[in-house]
Amino acid sequence: MMAPQPLAVGHQVENFQSGEPSLDDWLRHRAMKNQANGSSRTYVVVENDEVIGYYCLAAGAIGHAESPGKLKRNRPDPIPVIVLGRLAIHKNYHQRGLGTALLRDAILRTLQAAEVAGIAALLVHAISEQARRFYLSRGFIESPIQPMTLCLPLHTVMLTLGQL
Known part of the structure; x- marks a missing residue:
C-alpha cells in the first residue's frame, strides 16, 4: 500500500464498497467534482490503482454554541476549522489500521494548513455511533x-499523534 495521495482521474473508484452507501456514492459521484470546484480535497490510498480508503478535507467553521469549552476559549465566533468531511475504508480492508492511518494523515495535513491560515481544530460529523466511538x-x-x-x-494534536 502506498501513502495517501490526492485523488486523480486514473484512480479506480467504481468498485469501492465501504459498507456505507452514502460514502461510496460520494466518492464515485462527488469527490472529483468537489475537488475541481475547490470545495474539498480528497486523499486516497490505492492498491493497483483501486481506491481502498479515502478521506476528504474542507475549510469550515463551528459556532461557539456547538463548540466544546476548551475550543471556544479566546476564539472568534465562528471558530475556523478544517472539516474531515468523509473517511471510509473498503470493506475488505476493515480492521487493519487503515482508518487510523488515514486519520493520522488528515491530522498532519491539518497541521500543515494551520501554519499558513488560522485553524483551531479538526472537525468531523460522525456518520454513525460506531464512527463516533472511533473518533x-x-x-x-x-x-x-x-x-x-x-x-x-x-x-x-501532539498527544493524539503519539497515540495513533
Whole structure:
C-alpha cells in the first residue's frame, strides 16, 4: 500500500464498497467534482490503482454554541476549522489500521494548513455511533449540543499523534 495521495482521474473508484452507501456514492459521484470546484480535497490510498480508503478535507467553521469549552476559549465566533468531511475504508480492508492511518494523515495535513491560515481544530460529523466511538477513542471531543459533531483541538494534536 502506498501513502495517501490526492485523488486523480486514473484512480479506480467504481468498485469501492465501504459498507456505507452514502460514502461510496460520494466518492464515485462527488469527490472529483468537489475537488475541481475547490470545495474539498480528497486523499486516497490505492492498491493497483483501486481506491481502498479515502478521506476528504474542507475549510469550515463551528459556532461557539456547538463548540466544546476548551475550543471556544479566546476564539472568534465562528471558530475556523478544517472539516474531515468523509473517511471510509473498503470493506475488505476493515480492521487493519487503515482508518487510523488515514486519520493520522488528515491530522498532519491539518497541521500543515494551520501554519499558513488560522485553524483551531479538526472537525468531523460522525456518520454513525460506531464512527463516533472511533473518533472519541482518538482524542476528539464531542459538541455539547451535537453529540455526533466532534472536534480535535489542534493544541492537543501532539498527544493524539503519539497515540495513533
